[in-house]
Amino acid sequence: MAADHPYDPTFTDRVVNAMGPKTSPRLRQLMSGLIRHIHDFARENELTVDEWMAGVQMINWAGRMSDEKRNEGQLLCDVIGLESLVDEITYKVAADADAPTATAILGPFFRADTIARQNGDCLVTGVDDCEMTFMHGQVVDFTTKKPIPGAFVEVWQASTNGLYEQQDPDQVEHNLRGKFRTDENGRYWFYCIRPTPYPVPDDGPAGKLLELMDRHPFRPAHIHILATHDKYKPLVTQIFDRKDQYLTNDSVFAVKDSLIVDFVPRKDDPKASLELEYNVKLVPAEANTNGA
Amino acid sequence: MAADHPYDPTFTDRVVNAMGPKTSPRLRQLMSGLIRHIHDFARENELTVDEWMAGVQMINWAGRMSDEKRNEGQLLCDVIGLESLVDEITYKVAADADAPTATAILGPFFRADTIARQNGDCLVTGVDDCEMTFMHGQVVDFTTKKPIPGAFVEVWQASTNGLYEQQDPDQVEHNLRGKFRTDENGRYWFYCIRPTPYPVPDDGPAGKLLELMDRHPFRPAHIHILATHDKYKPLVTQIFDRKDQYLTNDSVFAVKDSLIVDFVPRKDDPKASLELEYNVKLVPAEANTNGA
Structure with a gap:
């Protein structure tokens, strides 16, 4: 050849x-x-040799900056869309109304030891400048459409200052984070904040790369969700506020149309001015819908 | 599309x-x-997400292991041939007899503060199990073929234990390393050892990757050369012993045919049993032979 x-x-x-x-x-x-x-x-x-060496230095910098609380190698991949792409490849499902809930990347701020809370609890401590939201929904079986009691719904979100609780010494531990269990009708409900956009950490190589590419570091406002049940495939996703200005230019390219949600006014609830309904469709563990 | x-x-x-x-x-x-x-x-x-994350962890590991004495990100690139390839791209010259001396990668063991030595000096201290070699040659202008007096020829080589002096607390500083200046005929000469093959450091991600790819970590025996003169383009190269068993499967893919040399018997010299002649052709600084 x-x-x-x-x-x-x-x-x-x-x-x-x-x-x-x-x-x-x-x-x-x-x-x-x-x-x-x-x-x-x-x-x-x-x-050239010099350009290649600049890339090597960026990789070494990413490694030096990474620890248990921060994965800069992951973030470098995220800003070039690689985590979102491998997420799509791994969990490929059609993004239409009749499909299981679409996936999105886990991101670096998940905690395996998320605190258990009761339905109706409030995730929020010490956040004054937020719009309180009543979030609720039902977890159902994608194939039978029946509710799934006893499923776990974990959620986590950044505060209005753009920081998750483990990044922010001023937040109480497990703030804006909780693990709920669905009731006999597969339902979960709690109070959280309407999320706000925030920048990914931009003091390392990923931030430098974004600057070199003349891109902003912001992520559109979102809530992370991990839904699990012994008999179903775990679902990792994020849901995005339809009114967010960064919806079309997420710095890590995680937005999918089926994950965009509407925060609507809520009446007669002193605890929240907004309401968000989000239902989750899980795929049975033995099903093989994605060829995996 | x-x-x-x-x-x-x-x-x-x-x-x-x-x-x-x-x-x-x-x-x-x-x-x-x-x-x-x-x-x-x-x-x-x-x-998949898991495979991608394994790659991220390898990159972070490389960064954590790197410091002033070790560049593991570079070594990861080296074992997949990337440094040799960008070297070829950057310094592209035809590898025939009428071409300037071909280049090879600088590698991680160059020292900017290499000690100056006199022609005729011996680089070797405390290496008993070696074949002493008288190395000499002439540095000439690639275009005029005239000798270049006052050029600097820096050389560095690993000891018979596979370690460069800065890796090895048992070697004296600047062992097997020196910077020579060509005489009025453009000639340099000194005593060194016949180099031996050695493995690249294999206790980090590059070593793990080599193991996963079922490859050995050895480099064929070689001597590093950096030739410089104010009026010429600097030349970085390596020369390889024709008899080395790893000549065709260098772990970092740096061997080129024109860089293979012969160590020949030397007679009537109590200081060396072998002789190596290596001439260098430098390109004038203002020339533009490689499109760079």
Whole structure:
């Protein structure tokens, strides 16, 4: 095969073929694809030593900045859309009304030890400049449409200052975060805040990359949801406020049309001026709707 | 344009087009190319969230391990051939007898403060199990073929235990390293060791990746050379022992045919049993042979 570039035409094949016989088939596939794409990228764009080294320094910087509370390598991927893309690839479902609830990325602020709360509880402590919202919904079986009692609905959201509780020493632990259990009708309900847009952390390499690409770091206002039940596939998603100014230019490209929701006025509730209904359709664990 | 995959056909364009008007043209080109290739890689191979996260952890690990003495991000690139490829792209020259000396990667063990030595000096302290070599050569102008007096030739090599002096507390500082100045005939000469193969550091993510790819970490025996002169383009290269067993499967893919040399027997020199002649052809600084 004649090369369509002026460089050593055998080079990439030599690198790919260096993999030994004990390489697992999946790793061989992934590394072959990655090596070919990265080499093609370098040749097509005549990547120089200095430009490549700038990329290496950015990767090393990301690693140095990462710890249990922060994953800067993940954030670098997020701002080039990679986490949202692999999310789509992994959990591919049609985004129409008759489909299970669409997925969105987990993000770096999930806590595995989210506190359990009772239906009707309020997630909010010490947030004065917010619009209180009564959020409720039903978790149903995607195939039978029947409600699922005893499902867990975990939610987490940033405060109006743009920070999740673990980023913010001024918030009480587990603020704006809670794990609810659906009742006998598959229903959950609680009070939270109408979310506000916030920037992803921009003091590291991901922030530098956004600046270089002349992009803002903001995420549209959203609420994270993780819905689980022993007999169903876990669902990780985010729901977005239809009125948010960043809905069409999320810095991590997580918005899908079916995840956009409406906050509507709520009357006669001293605890909330807004209401949000969000129903979740879970896929039975044994089903195989996405080829996975 | 119809997509040849089942995923959102607008996604990658949306990520690329998010770059703002103040993005520099070169960065726009590089990020567009990188985003398209990485997204194509993910879709073509149906990259899952778990596989992507394994890659993120490897990148973060590389950053955590890097410091002034070690660049693990660079080494990760090296084992997939990327540094050698961008070296070829940056310093492209035809590798025939009539060409300037070919380049090879600088590698992580260069020291900017290499000690100056006199022609005829010996680089070697405390290495007993080596074959002593008299290395010499001439630095000439690639265009006029005339010798270049006053050029600097820096060399560095690993000891027989596979370690460069800055990796090895048991070696004296600047061992197996020196900066020579060519005489009025453009000649340099000194004593060094016949290099031996050694593994790249394999206790980090690059070593893990090599293991996963069922590849050995060895580099063929080589001597690093940096040749400089005010009026010429600097040359970074490596020369390789023709008899080395790893010549065809260098773990970082740096070998080029024109950089393979022969160590020949040397007679009547009590200081060395081998001899190596290596001549260097430098390109005048104002010349533009490689389009750079």
